[in-house]
Amino acid sequence: MAITGATMSFIPVFGFGSAVLTGILATSVATQAAEPQEFELRVEVSQLRNAKGVVHVCLTMDQANFPDCKSDARAHRLSVAASKAGELTFRHLASGTYALSIIHDENGNGKLDTFAKIPREGFGFSGNPPMRFGPPKFGEASFTLTPGPNLQVVKMRYLL
Numbered sequence: 798m799a800i801t802g803a804t805m806s807f808i809p810v811f812g813f814g815s816a817v818l819t820g821i822l823a824t825s826v827a828t829q830a831a832e833p834q835e836f837e838l839r840v841e842v843s844q845l846r847n848a849k850g851v852v853h854v855c856l857t858m859d860q861a862n863f864p865d866c867k868s869d870a871r872a873h874r875l876s877v878a879a880s881k882a883g884e885l886t887f888r889h890l891a892s893g894t895y896a897l898s899i900i901h902d903e904n905g906n907g908k909l910d911t912f913a914k915i916p917r918e919g920f921g922f923s924g925n926p927p928m929r930f931g932p933p934k935f936g937e938a939s940f941t942l943t944p945g946p947n948l949q950v951v952k953m954r955y956l957l
Contacts, residue, residue, distance in 0.1 A: 834892060834944065835888070835889045835890060835891070836890045836891070836892060836942040836943075836944070836947060837886065837887065837888050837889075837890065837946075837947065838856070838886070838887040838890060838895075838942060838947045838948075838949065839884065839885070839886050839946070839947065839948050839949075840854065840884070840885045840886070840887070840897065840899075840948075840949050840950075840951060841883065841884050841948065841949070841950045841951070842882045842883060842884070842885065842899060842921070842951055842953060843950060843951065843952050843953065844952050844953045844954075845879060845882060845883075845901060845919065845953050846901065846903075846919055846953065846955055847879070847903070848878075848879050848880035849879055849903045849904075850878075850879050850901065850902045850903040850904055850905045850918075851876050851877065851878060851879060851902045851905050851907075852876070852877055852878075852879050852882035852899060852900070852901055852902070853874070853875075853876045853899070853900045853902055853907075854874065854875040854876070854877075854885060854897065854898070854899050855869075855872055855873075855874055855897070855898045855899075856872060856873040856874075856875075856887055856890075856895055856896075856897050857869050857871075857872040857873075857895065857896060858871070858893050858894060858895050858896075859871065859872065860896075860935040860936075863896050863898065863932075863934075863935040863938070864896070864898035864922065864932045864933075864938075865898070866898070873887050873890070875887070879901060879903070882901075890942060892941075892942055893941070893942060894939050894940070894941045894942075895923070895939065895940060895941075895942065896922070896923055896935050896938040896939045896940070897922065897923035897938065897940075897949055897951065898920070898921070898922050898923075898932070898938070899919075899920065899921040899922070899951055899953065900918065900919070900920055901918050901919030901920070901953055901955075902918060903918050903919070904918075912957060915956055915957060916955075916956055916957070917956075917957045918955075919953040919954060919955045920932075920953070920954055921951040921952055921953045921954060922937075922938040922951065923938045923939070923940055923949045923951060924937065924938050924939070924940060924949070925950075925951065925952050926938055928954065
């Protein structure tokens with residue numbers, strides 16, 4: 798009888814502990830699901846022609862404002878000296894589908910210079926889509942951020 802009593806008193810305690818543990822785990826999982834995840838994107842810029850000027854980078858989720866991002870208030874922009882543009886990092890990004898455009902502004906005037914609508918300075922896009930007439934569409938340069946490391950290697954192109 799004493800053993801049965803001890804066993805009986807142990808079962809309710811164990812059962813209560815399991816319910817509490819299950820509740821804690823469920824609350825923890827619900828809290829994690831409710832908190833938005835932040836992502837990080839590392840961008841490697843390759844084949845930069847020289848270290849002159851500035852490299853301007855635009856990261857957007859807005860198809861209508863790709864590739865220049867001028868009217869996209871939510872775009873992530875970064876401008877760095879070309880000499881320091883080998884590897885760039887965007888932090889605290891929301892999950893989603895993005896496209897990236899890069900300009901090598903060699904003369905530092907803040908824009909992509911053209912001659913007869915042909916770029917005179919370097920440019921590049923996420924995914925390195927093939928070049929046709931004009932810049933690629935959002936879908937050709939888009940990628941989705943995933944948990945863990947995200948890397949885009951962008952090859953700079955120069956036409957003139």
